[in-house]
Amino acid sequence: MVPGISPAIYGEKDFRRIAALIHARTGIVLSERKKMLAYSRLAPLVRRSGLTSFGAFLDTLAGDAQAMTDVIAALTTNHTYFHREPHHFEHFAAVARPELLHRLAKGGEARIWSAGCSTGEEIWTLLMVLLGPDRAEGLKFARTGLLALASDISVNALAGARAATYPASALEALPEALRRVWCTPAPGRDEPCLLIDPAMQALVRFRELNLMGDWPMQRAFDVIFCRNVMIYFDLPTKERLIERFARQLAGGGYLYIGHSERVSGPAATLLEPVGPTIYRRKGAA
Numbered sequence: 001m002v003p004g005i006s007p008a009i010y011g012e013k014d015f016r017r018i019a020a021l022i023h024a025r026t027g028i029v030l031s032e033r034k035k036m037l038a039y040s041r042l043a044p045l046v047r048r049s050g051l052t053s054f055g056a057f058l059d060t061l062a063g064d065a066q067a068m069t070d071v072i073a074a075l076t077t078n079h080t081y082f083h084r085e086p087h088h089f090e091h092f093a094a095v096a097r098p099e100l101l102h103r104l105a106k107g108g109e110a111r112i113w114s115a116g117c118s119t120g121e122e123i124w125t126l127l128m129v130l131l132g133p134d135r136a137e138g139l140k141f142a143r144t145g146l147l148a149l150a151s152d153i154s155v156n157a158l159a160g161a162r163a164a165t166y167p168a169s170a171l172e173a174l175p176e177a178l179r180r181v182w183c184t185p186a187p188g189r190d191e192p193c194l195l196i197d198p199a200m201q202a203l204v205r206f207r208e209l210n211l212m213g214d215w216p217m218q219r220a221f222d223v224i225f226c227r228n229v230m231i232y233f234d235l236p237t238k239e240r241l242i243e244r245f246a247r248q249l250a251g252g253g254y255l256y257i258g259h260s261e262r263v264s265g266p267a268a269t270l271l272e273p274v275g276p277t278i279y280r281r282k283g284a285a
Contacts, residue, residue: 010039014054018042021061022075025068026153027212027237030075041074073154080118082125082166083173085227088256089129091275096223096254097130101141109145111221115211115245116229117150120161123204124182124196125174126225131200133177142199149217151209158206164196165189211241220250227277228258239265246270251283 018038019030030038046057049067061068083089100110112130114123127148131138152158165186171179171194182200186193209215211229224245230238238261245255246267257263257277271279 009053009055010043014058015039017058018054018071018075021058022072023234025212026072026076026210027234027241028076028232029234038075042071045070045074069155073156076154080121080228081173082121082171083175084122084125085259085277087276088225088227088278089125091278092126092223092254092256093129095274097132099252100130100146100222104141104144104146107145109147111147111219111250112149112223113217113221113225113248114148114150115209115224115226117152117161117206118154118157120150120164120196121166121170122225122227123148123150123161124164124200126223127200127203128174128178128182131182133175133181135181138181139199142203146203148204149207149221150204151207151211153208153210155208158208162206164201165193166196168192168194212237215244215248217248220253221248222250222253223256224249224253225256226258227256228261230261231258235264239267242267243270246279246281249281251281253281255279255281 012035015030015032015035015038019034022028022030042054042057045067046052046054049057049060051057051060057067061071104110112126114126117123130146131141150161152161168191171183179194182197183194184197186195211226226241226245230241233241242255242257242263243266247270249255254274255271255278257279259277261277263271263273263279270282272282274280
């Protein structure tokens with residue numbers, strides 16, 4: 001237990017309030033077995049607040065936006081890694097990439113979105129695959145109408161993504177040709193680290209975004225990755241979110257979701273499966 005907070009003042013009522021709050025704000029379902037995990041994640045915040053009970057702390061959240069942000073950050077999981085679920089990037093390289101590069105070469109635009117980007121490994125992998133192992137050619141396309149959006153609800157995760165610096169060992173899963181071209185040694189580190197190329201960093205717009213809230217994007221995307229985010233949601237929330245993704249895709253655009261996630265509900269009439277957990281928006285490109 002956390003020093004300064006008695007377990008006697010964290011009870012079932014507190015957990016139900018926490019579970020209801022996090023579900024309403026983020027769509028995440030906290031089952032009963034997460035009761036002590038919620039305690040261990042939030043107890044430091046309670047102690048830092050100077051309050052001595054969870055109930056008193058929870059009472060403050062409605063009027064304290066920063067505290068609410070801290071609670072969400074504490075209760076959301078940000079586990080990811082480079083080149084995760086390689087079959088998605090293989091499909092993207094073989095099918096989506098040629099379409100996007102052709103459009104860019106003709107003076108058009110290409111828009112990609114990493115929704116739930118966590119600490120950035122997904123968006124950097126995606127851009128490396130898109131720009132390819134030929135640096136000169138990749139930089140040429142980087143100067144065209146290419147836009148990448150990376151969003152997450154966690155400000156802490158976004159800070160890590162913006163830093164774009166990772167232990168060298170974390171990038172070993174990437175194809176060596178991509179790693180060599182788009183990563184450089186990061187100076188001043190105790191352990192060997194690599195920095196994502198600044199030209200690639202310039203392509204990405206990082207945004208704090210709650211997928212359950214309003215989306216400010218007005219234009220459609222050609223590619224959306226949202227993987228291993230919806231595993232924490234109940235079925236109605238998943239179906240609403242996937243439908244929103246489908247409607248945010250341009251005709252012929254691609255949606256990539258996690259290996260244990262599926263399309264169901266209204267989105268099933270808008271999307272067609274084209275590979276394992278890969279879907280294409282019906283309609284002309």
